[in-house]
Amino acid sequence: MEEGQFACQTMRRHPLVPMKMSGWGLLILLSFIFFGASLAKLYDLTAFAEDIADYQLLPPLVIPMLAATLCWLELLTAIALWIPSWRLTASLMLTALTFMFCVAIASALLRGIDVSCGCFGETFRETWGNGVGFFGRDVIFLILSILLTQIC
Numbered sequence: 543m544e545e546g547q548f549a550c551q552t553m554r555r556h557p558l559v560p561m562k563m564s565g566w567g568l569l570i571l572l573s574f575i576f577f578g579a580s581l582a583k584l585y586d587l588t589a590f591a592e593d594i595a596d597y598q599l600l601p602p603l604v605i606p607m608l609a610a611t612l613c614w615l616e617l618l619t620a621i622a623l624w625i626p627s628w629r630l631t632a633s634l635m636l637t638a639l640t641f642m643f644c645v646a647i648a649s650a651l652l653r654g655i656d657v658s659c660g661c662f663g664e665t666f667r668e669t670w671g672n673g674v675g676f677f678g679r680d681v682i683f684l685i686l687s688i689l690l691t692q693i694c
Contacts, residue, residue, distance in 0.1 A: 565693035568686055572636060573623040575683070580616035582662045587613065596657050597650050615639065623690075630694040637687040644684055647677045 583590040591609035595602060616639065622632035650657045651674065658676075 562693070565690065568690040568693065569623055569629075572683070572686055572690060573620045576616045576636065576639075577620035579662050580613050580620060583609070583613040584617070593658055596655070597646050598653070598655060599646060599649065612639075630691070633687060633691040633694045637684065637691050640680060640684040640687050644677065644680045647680060651677060 587606075587609055590613065591606050594600070594605050594609055594612075600608065615635070619632050619635045619639065622628040623636070625632075647657065
């Protein structure tokens with residue numbers, strides 16, 4: 543193995559090595575999106591729980607706890623992206639959350655359920671149109687979070 547190649551691989555895996563500009567752009571974009579989304583959901587947790595119930599995936603008993611858990615998990619993940627030693631774990635969590643959101647929206651669409659994503663609270667409810675728009679947006683977020691995970 544060449545010396546330069548080994549050094550590059552070692553640097554890429556170390557959490558304290560600064561990212562390139564494209565990595566910082568992704569980090570800033572995704573952390574602010576998920577930070578803002580979590581705050582909007584926390585502001586009106588009842589509405590978010592109702593949005594989750596609309597997907598008809600879970601029993602009503604667990605929905606309030608799931609709503610609160612998802613909000614705090616998104617918030618903590620967005621914050622953890624800024625902590626170098628937690629960045630990779632946070633980007634993996636972000637990818638897992640976004641994948642879960644894509645699966646939930648796809649499930650609702652396939653079952654003919656018209657859902658409001660609930661991602662950004664009441665303020666942005668109509669911005670993305672219907673479930674297909676929400677799904678497309680979340681696929682974009684999923685791709686970006688996978689790219690961020692590769693950079694971290």
